[in-house]
Amino acid sequence: MSNGWELSAQAWIDSMGERGDWGREHVLDPVMLSRVAAGGFGRALDVGCGEGRFCRMLKAAGIAATGIDPTRQLLEVARQRDPSGDYRSGNxxxxxxxxxxxxxxxxxxxLIDIVDFRTAINEMARVLKSGGSLLIANLTGFTSASADRGWVKDAEGRHLHFPVDRYLEEFPFWFEWAGIRIQNWHRPLAAYMTALLESGLQLTFFAEPGPLSGDPAHQERARRVPWFVVMEWRRPAVG
Incomplete structure (x- = not known):
């Protein structure tokens, strides 16, 4: 069964510029790039690189980046935008x-796109060098539990609250915006934390970041609900 990415690829490309969407530009990029800058990394793998935006950011930071993605059209655009980059089909x-x-x-x-996320986490841990880091940005379970329903609003369209339901379950849901319709997965935070701990990695950074810029209306809503979580997990150094 399709998860929607092949059919939504062009809409994604049309909506995702070099600055990314609002959440990437104003919430996640500052945190992710600060962790990258602090790590002194030399060679990176971007799992689910899409059209290659973050690979290009890693490259600009002096890191040799390889991107993998299962969606053919997104990889084609990544190669067009970065002809010297390393973009491969993969899962x-x-x-x-x-x-x-x-x-x-x-x-x-x-991780929200991956059906067998436990196997994926083990694979990401396997390809890490001793002392290397797995850097994760993900939706929080607080938002993914009811992301397909969105905000509860009053009769005037004011945002009242964001609902949470079925939090402890694991289930897929279809998410639609800007002509994009893709299947994501909700899992409680404990599901991810348990899989990461069982992979042998150690947590070294955790944040639920708020926006550092952007228009005030978006900032206000992004501070009321913890949309994202950023984690860095390290493979223990040997010797």
Whole structure:
């Protein structure tokens, strides 16, 4: 069964410029890039790279980046925008790289797309070098639990609250915006934390970031609901 990405690829490309969408530009990018800058990384794997935006940001930071994605059209655009880049067709659940190949693996809003996320996390951990980091940006379970319903509003359209329901379950849902319709997955935070701990990685950074810029209306709503979580997990250094 399709998860919607092939049919939504063009709409995604049309809506996602170099600055990304609002959440990426004003909330996630500052945190993700600060972790990248602090790590002294040399070689990175971007799992679910899409049209290659974050790979290009890694490249600008002096890091040799490889991007993988299962969506053909997104990879074609990534190669067009970065002809010297390394973009490959691939799935997170079966990474075609040797163990300990990268000192940085990035999962930037991709775990919510992956059906077998536990296998994917183990694969990301496998390809990390000793002392390397897995840097994750994800939706919080507080928002993904009812993301397909969105805000509860009053008769005048004012945002009253964001609902939370079925939080402890794991289930897929269809999310639609800007001509894009894709299947995402809701999981409680504990599901991700347990899988990451069982992979042998150690948590070194955790944040539920708010916006650092952007228009005031978006900022106000983004501070009322924790949309995103950013985590950095490290493979323990050997010796």
């Amino acid at each position: 997170a659940e079966q990474l075609e790289f040797e163990a300990a190949s990268f000192d940085l693996v990035v999962s930037y809003l991709t």
